[in-house]
Amino acid sequence: MTFAGAIAETILRYPELKIIDSQIVYKEKFSEVSEQAFYKTLSRMEKKGEIFRIKKGVYCRPKIGRFGVVVSGETDILEHLLGKNKNNGIVIGYRMYSSHDLTTQVSKTVNVYSNVPYQENKVIKNVHAKRVELKFEPAVVRLIELLEVLEHFRSIEDLNKLKLYSFLEMSAKYYDDKLLQKVQKEIGYKKSTLASLKNVLDYFGISNSISHYLKGTSTYISINMEILK
Structure with missing residues (x-):
């Protein structure tokens, strides 16, 4: 599996709405990959709608319901x-x-x-x-x-x-x-x-x-x- 595939697989295992702090994920699981490659993968996942960017470096897997897309709250x-x-x-x-x-x-x-x-x-x-x-x-x-x-x-x-x-x-x-x-x-x-x-x-x-x-x-x-x- 490619590094991009491994990163995507790890991120997609997060439950919907659970906060994904990219800095923590990178340092604890993918420090052997270049930061540029890591964040490019996240950017691609965001564009595909697989993850939602709450703020710089912080994401979640959105929840799709009857009333549309729901993202992480307080x-x-x-x-x-x-x-x-x-x-x-x-x-x-x-x-x-x-x-x-x-x-x-x-x-x-x-x-x-x-x-x-x-x-x-x-x-x-x-x-x-x-x-x-x-x-x-x-x-x-x-x-x-x-x-x-x-x-x-x-x-x-x-x-x-x-x-x-x-x-x-x-x-x-x-x-x-x-x-x-x-x-x-x-x-x-x-x-x-x-x-x-x-x-x-x-x-x-x-x-x-x-x-x-x-x-x-x-x-x-x-x-x-x-x-x-």
């Missing part, structure tokens, strides 16, 4: 970036805030951290992904959600303070110093955010060594748990 893109079991990434920003009832505000843009794309930043339609080298286990997800809220709580529109208090109380129970070390190394939250995290954990009596990240003589603008009661 749900398919998120499944690609987060994984079917959501162990490859996490939704952040307003979509995450609203999922915890912290606000009624919604956003058309979906922001995610993901270990899937090779690029540091990847935009597919309305989904904006930032690459983060983490295994998104449940405890990691909870910690990132907590840190994201503490980093941005002052700017979250229509923030429900009662829901915020409940969210912080629930999230604090899952804290772990070793996980913070991993997350901080990859994402790098502000010291004021870490100071807020320490305030939350101290308030709920959760043991931590966050002072290791903070300068003892510095004053940080951080969350005041007393005003949330």
Whole structure:
């Protein structure tokens, strides 16, 4: 079989609407072929209607139904970036805030951290992904959600303070110093955010060594748990 035939056969095995990131396919399966030859094959497949170009380097196999051609949407893109079991990434920003009832505000843009794309930043339609080298286990997800809220709580529109208090109380129970070390190394939250995290954990009596990240003589603008009661 020719390289072009092998490339086409591999691409056509993808289920309809599943995101095909050409950079990932090339590097993981066809790096011995020239990039020019690889992308020429994809271009030919696109012209024949076998695949649909969502954006540069990102394709899908369209689904043909009664109402015409259907291509990948937000749900398919998120499944690609987060994984079917959501162990490859996490939704952040307003979509995450609203999922915890912290606000009624919604956003058309979906922001995610993901270990899937090779690029540091990847935009597919309305989904904006930032690459983060983490295994998104449940405890990691909870910690990132907590840190994201503490980093941005002052700017979250229509923030429900009662829901915020409940969210912080629930999230604090899952804290772990070793996980913070991993997350901080990859994402790098502000010291004021870490100071807020320490305030939350101290308030709920959760043991931590966050002072290791903070300068003892510095004053940080951080969350005041007393005003949330």
